[in-house]
Amino acid sequence: MTRERVIDFLPAIYRPFLPDVFDRPMREERHATCAACSMCPPPEPDFPADAYFNPSTKCCTFHPALPNYSVGGLLADTSTEGAEGRRRVLATIAAGVGVTPAGLLPPARVLLLQRHGKAAFGRAERLVCPYLDREHGACTVWAQREAECATWFCKHNQGVDGRAFWKQVRDYLVEVHVALGTWVMRELGIDPDRIAEGFGPHLDALDARDLDDRPPAAADHARMWGEWTGREIAFYEAAYDMVRTLDRDRFTSLMGVAHAVTVDRIAKRHDAITDPVLPDPLLRNPLLRVDRAADGAYVLTAVDEGEATRLRSEIYPLLDLFDGRRRTTDVRARVIAETGYRVSDSFLQALYHHRILIGT
Ligand code: SF4
Ligand code: SF4
Numbered sequence: 001m002t003r004e005r006v007i008d009f010l011p012a013i014y015r016p017f018l019p020d021v022f023d024r025p026m027r028e029e030r031h032a033t034c035a036a037c038s039m040c041p042p043p044e045p046d047f048p049a050d051a052y053f054n055p056s057t058k059c060c061t062f063h064p065a066l067p068n069y070s071v072g073g074l075l076a077d078t079s080t081e082g083a084e085g086r087r088r089v090l091a092t093i094a095a096g097v098g099v100t101p102a103g104l105l106p107p108a109r110v111l112l113l114q115r116h117g118k119a120a121f122g123r124a125e126r127l128v129c130p131y132l133d134r135e136h137g138a139c140t141v142w143a144q145r146e147a148e149c150a151t152w153f154c155k156h157n158q159g160v161d162g163r164a165f166w167k168q169v170r171d172y173l174v175e176v177h178v179a180l181g182t183w184v185m186r187e188l189g190i191d192p193d194r195i196a197e198g199f200g201p202h203l204d205a206l207d208a209r210d211l212d213d214r215p216p217a218a219a220d221h222a223r224m225w226g227e228w229t230g231r232e233i234a235f236y237e238a239a240y241d242m243v244r245t246l247d248r249d250r251f252t253s254l255m256g257v258a259h260a261v262t263v264d265r266i267a268k269r270h271d272a273i274t275d276p277v278l279p280d281p282l283l284r285n286p287l288l289r290v291d292r293a294a295d296g297a298y299v300l301t302a303v304d305e306g307e308a309t310r311l312r313s314e315i316y317p318l319l320d321l322f323d324g325r326r327r328t329t330d331v332r333a334r335v336i337a338e339t340g341y342r343v344s345d346s347f348l349q350a351l352y353h354h355r356i357l358i359g360t
Helices: 068-076 083-095 108-116 147-151 159-187 192-197 218-228 232-244 248-255 258-274 316-321 328-339 345-353
Strands: 288-292 298-302 309-311
Touching: 068 083, 068 159, 068 232, 083 232, 147 159, 159 192, 159 232, 159 248, 159 258, 159 345, 192 218, 218 232, 248 258, 316 328
Parallel strands: none
Antiparallel strands: 288 298, 298 309
16 A cells, blocks of 8 residues: 555554544655665675664564554454464463553563663564564564554654654554553443553562563452453453544544644644755754765764765765855855755755754
8 A cells, every 4th residue: 555644654443533634645764665674784784784683673673562452453353464463462362461451561571671772672582573473574463553663664754853753643642542542441341540550560670470471460460350351352352343433523532632732743743844944054963973885975874863864975075065154045056156066955955854954
């Protein structure tokens, strides 16, 4: 399916009720070429092996937290394509670790490793997602992927601004997961005190069950699930039925007053990638990391926030003309006089999106 709007990037269950901002146009992140992973070593690497992702994990060194209604959606999917995801979800439920009324949550041990092993992201076998089909390099729960998996890209067409947009969408989706998951739990009779307590592990007080990936004691499981104990699958299926039949009015009322503000923040970040207002004058970012690729191109990365951007060697010296004093029209005039190059709006926007050029 060709993805042309923001909503096209998200699981289908959200289409009937997410607000209009999700109908805004969105292009594929053309540098995140998953079939030939752009973070994995190319045939002729420019950088040491450690700089690349592990080809057998790629970016799926992450354990998702699948909300209750998404688990139900995976269980309800009896298609051939959905069979492997369904099988894995059933296996997780049978194992009993992280099986909560809020959804299927990462085991405590994995959460701890994820949290303290950021440099291992994309590399460590130990962190590989249980829903990744490694043989085919495919996600088995893609139809119901959660916030992080739906919005994470290793590279962004609009660099820093693109990443900020997708992070905002991710944060919004996490709010949706929590609000809808909580609504479902309340409607289906989960104990309110238990809901208020939350279902994630307390990482500063892990016990032997947590460290050994064992399910909670029967009494704790029963306190969590109440009358749904032993009928967890039916609970998830009921959750899915409730959410898939939501309409926009009901959804908006469930999300509460802060919802409009979060939607406005998404719109603002969408404007920043589709219709950016560039500072004038511009300045070559003093915190640029500069590498040379094997073909002589310059590889530029804004320290702390940027994504590597290649610039042809004859273009690179022109960056020095952006000294934070000359107006952009003056720089353009000088470049065309000295080199014959015309500095286009889209080129300047790209340099700004990647923070190669910044405001003063
Ligand atoms: S998004 Fe993940 S799989 Fe796709 S190119 Fe980037 S690292 Fe590779
Ligand atoms: S749920 Fe799918 S996309 Fe997300 S980490 Fe696992 S395999 Fe990758």
